[in-house]
Amino acid sequence: MEWQYSGSMTKSAGELQRLVDDVILDEHFKKEDLLGFSVEREQQRLDEHQAINPEFSAKDGWREASVRLHLPKPGLQQEDEEHAPAFVVDKIWIRSFLEVVKAGLQDVSARKFHWFPQRLFRSRATPDNPLAEPERLITDMYNSDTMIREHEDLQRQPRNPEDAPDVEYVVAGILVYSDSTHLANFGTASLWPMYAYFANLSKYLRFKPSIFAAHHLAYVPSLPDGLLQFYEETFGVPASAAVIRLLKYDLMQKVWLLLLDAEFMHAVKHGVLIVCGDGITRRVFPRVFMYLADYPEKCLVSCLKTLARCACPDCTTDKCDFWRMGTKRDMAARLKNARKDTSILHDAIARARRWIFEDGTAPDGNNIKQTKLGLFSMAPVRSAFSQRFASIGLNMYKLFVPDLMHEFELGVWKGTFTHLVRILIAAGRDGVQKLDGR
Numbered sequence: 062m063e064w065q066y067s068g069s070m071t072k073s074a075g076e077l078q079r080l081v082d083d084v085i086l087d088e089h090f091k092k093e094d095l096l097g098f099s100v101e102r103e104q105q106r107l108d109e110h111q112a113i114n115p116e117f118s119a120k121d122g123w124r125e126a127s128v129r130l131h132l133p134k135p136g137l138q139q140e141d142e143e144h145a146p147a148f149v150v151d152k153i154w155i156r157s158f159l160e161v162v163k164a165g166l167q168d169v170s171a172r173k174f175h176w177f178p179q180r181l182f183r184s185r186a187t188p189d190n191p192l193a194e195p196e197r198l199i200t201d202m203y204n205s206d207t208m209i210r211e212h213e214d215l216q217r218q219p220r221n222p223e224d225a226p227d228v229e230y231v232v233a234g235i236l237v238y239s240d241s242t243h244l245a246n247f248g249t250a251s252l253w254p255m256y257a258y259f260a261n262l263s264k265y266l267r268f269k270p271s272i273f274a275a276h277h278l279a280y281v282p283s284l285p286d287g288l289l290q291f292y293e294e295t296f297g298v299p300a301s302a303a304v305i306r307l308l309k310y311d312l313m314q315k316v317w318l319l320l321l322d323a324e325f326m327h328a329v330k331h332g333v334l335i336v337c338g339d340g341i342t343r344r345v346f347p348r349v350f351m352y353l354a355d356y357p358e359k360c361l362v363s364c365l366k367t368l369a370r371c372a373c374p375d376c377t378t379d380k381c382d383f384w385r386m387g388t389k390r391d392m393a394a395r396l397k398n399a400r401k402d403t404s405i406l407h408d409a410i411a412r413a414r415r416w417i418f419e420d421g422t423a424p425d426g427n428n429i430k431q432t433k434l435g436l437f438s439m440a441p442v443r444s445a446f447s448q449r450f451a452s453i454g455l456n457m458y459k460l461f462v463p464d465l466m467h468e469f470e471l472g473v474w475k476g477t478f479t480h481l482v483r484i485l486i487a488a489g490r491d492g493v494q495k496l497d498g499r
Contacts, residue, residue, distance in 0.1 A: 062077070064077070064080070065077045117154045121156070122156040122157055122160050122161070122164075123154055123155070123156055124154075124155065124156070124157075125151070125152060125153065125154060126151075126153045126154075126155050126319050127149050127150060127151035127152075127153060128149070128150050128153065128312065128315035128316065128319070129147040129148070129149055129150075129315075130147060130148050130149075130150060130288070130308055130311055130312060130315070131143070131145040131146070131147045131311075131418070132145055132146045132147065132148060132291075132292055132295065132296075132300075132304075132308075133145065133304060133307065133417045133418050133421075133424065134296045134298075134304075134421065135301065135303075135304070135421055135422070135423040135424075135426070136421045136423075137296070137421045138419060138420060138421050139418050139419060139421075140419070141415070141418060141419055142414060142415075142418040142419075145418050146295050146296075148287075148288050148291050148292070150282060150284075150285060150288070150312060152282060153279070153280070153281070153282055153316060153319070154279065154280045155278065155279040155280075155316070155319055155320060156277065156278055156279065157322070157324065157325075158257075158278065158320045158321065158322070158324075158325040158347075159322075159324050159325045159328050159333065159347070161257055161276045161277075161278060162233060162235070162257075162325075162328070162333075162345070162347050163333070163335055164276065165257070165259055165276050166233060166259075166335050166337050166338065166345060167335065167336065167337060167338050168273075168338050169338050170262060170266070170272055170273075170274065170338065171337045171338030171339055172338055172339045173262060173263070173266060174259065174261040174262055174337075174338075174339075175201070175203040175261050175262075175263070176229065176231045176261060176343070177212065177231070178202075178203045178204060178205070178208040178209045178212050178232075179203070179204055179209075180197060180204060180209065181197065181198045181199070181200065181204040182195040182196065182197050182198065183195060183196055183198055200264070201260070201263055201264055202234050202236075202260030202261075202350055202351075203234070203260060203261055207350060208232060208234055208260065208348075208350065211232050211348055212231075212232050215230055215231075215232055215346055216230060218230075221331070221332070221344065224334070224344060225342075228334070228342055228343065228344055229341065229342075229343045229344070230332065230343070230344050230346070231343050231344070231345055231346070232345075232346050232348050233259060233261065233345045233346065233347045233348065234259060234260030234261055234348055234350050235257055235258070235259065235260065235347055235348060235349045235350065236257070236258040236259070236260050236350060236351045236353060237255065237256070237257055237258075237278070237349060237351065237352045237353065237460075238255070238256045238257075238258065238275075238352075238353040238354065239253065239254065239255040239256070239281070239352075239353075239354050239358060239362075240253075240254070240354060240355065240358065241253040241281075241358065242254070251283065252280060253280060253281040253282070253283070254277060254279075254280055254281075255277070255278040255279045255280070255281065255320075256275045256276060256277060256278060257275075257276045257278050258274055258275060258276070259274070260350055260351075262274060278320060279316060279319075279320060281312075281313065281316050282312070284305065284308060284309060284312060288308070289305075292304075301423070303423055303424040303425040304424060306424070306440070307417075307424045307440070307441070307442065309361065310361060310364055310440050310442040311442060313361050313362060313445075314362075314364070314442060314443070314444060314445040314448075315445075316445075317362070317444075317445035317446070318445045318448065318449075321445055321446070321449040325347065326449060328345075328346070328347055329346065329347055329348070329453070330453065332344040332345055332346045333345055349446075349450075349460060350460070351460060351462050352446075352460040352461050352462075353462065353464050354461075354464060355464055356464075359374050359461045359464075360374065362444065362445075362446070362461070363444055363446075363457065363458060363461055364439060364440045364442045364443065364444045365438055365439055365440065366438045366439070366440060369438035370438050371436075371437050371438040372438065374400070374458060374461040375395070375399065375400060375458060375459075375461065376394070376395045376398045376399050376400055377398045377399075377400060377437050377438075378391070378394050378395060378398050382394065399458075400437070400456075400458040401456055401458070402447050402451050402455075402456050402457050402458060405433065406433060406434075406437075406439070407443060407447070407451070409432050409433045409434055410434065410439075410441055410442065410443045411443075412432075413429050413432060413434055413441035414441055414442075416428060416429065417429075417441060424440075424441060429441055444457055446460060482496070
């Protein structure tokens with residue numbers, strides 16, 4: 062107890078309990094091992110070990126990749142995008158998407174996977190109403206209509222003639238999550254990790270840290286400072302804000318194109334044989350069902366303009382109609398104005414990029430704003446998910462579902478609650494005290 066209340070005053074009762082249980086009572090603990098212990102020396106040894114054994118080990122499937130960002134210059138005509146000056150962004154740490162899927166399905170947690178989706182019902186019958194119809198419940202992806210439909214479509218496909226009759230054909234539902242994280246209160250240190258989860262596992266297990274259900278995919282770099290310096294040395298002028306935004310979109314898409322490689326797309330179409338964690342051999346077909354991120358990041362991945370006139374990643378409802386949210390008219394408008402990844406938009410994006418690189422049009426110029434891209438608040442960049450999945454009929458805009466933590470609990474609701482408290486303070490009297498009391 063003396064240790065807890067001495068030195069730092071932030072040591073909790075849980076930390077004290079862990080000190081006793083995990084250190085002092087551990088069978089490997091010997092106080093003789095601490096004779097001559099020096100924190101500075103041991104930290105130096107850790108630094109030396111890290112220099113020899115980097116965090117991103119090839120044993121875990123990590124590899125360093127690079128992408129080329131082609132640079133536009135407003136007012137300068139170039140041959141085409143491929144022949145424009147390019148800057149190489151390196152030190153992009155990624156893992157093979159397919160290898161991550163294989164590792165996750167071969168893990169012992171796969172014994173708890175729901176390989177065959179089903180509809181879940183609960184009985185509403187009571188002694189007073191024995192004929193009440195059962196009520197359907199949707200608790201996870203594996204009892205949703207989307208996954209059931211994917212599974213049924215898969216079973217109707219012709220089987221691989223090389224597979225044994227007892228090989229099961231299953232869908233591996235993948236949930237992608239990414240979030241840029243600032244690591245310091247004072248400084249610019251940051252990380253931008255990407256994770257993959259499996260929708261076949263119950264959310265009650267998936268959210269347990271002890272299950273290790275999150276699988277690292279990549280770390281997205283920010284635009285390096287050298288890029289802006291290279292741009293100014295190449296064209297003689299600094300990059301405009303519109304050009305920088307365009308390069309941020311391009312960088313994110315190129316990172317995702319590295320992940321959605323030919324190997325992964327072959328598995329999406331033809332499946333891959335895996336001996337799963339429960340010992341059963343299955344032909345697994347990966348399917349990306351959701352992309353979870355905060356609002357600005359969803360706009361970055363889906364190539365939409367943040368807080369523009371059509372601000373929603375799911376539909377093209379005008380911002381001036383947001384006040385109707387929750388009404389029947391609003392729900393009808395969402396269905397009517399749902400975003401669709403069509404060939405018309407693909408052609409419009411390709412035409413806009415030709416204008417930017419070949420004609421020297423500014424990325425935010427009036428010529429582009431007057432096209433369908435400007436009408437639907439889209440950036441002149443085609444999403445990597447569109448490039449990979451449009452040919453197989455997937456509408457990539459359906460991937461970007463709401464993230465309640467970022468968009469409501471830490472965003473809309475937090476801002477609304479803060480504003481209400483300010484109103485109570487401005488009104489005076491004891492309004493805030495009554496709120497605290499409640």
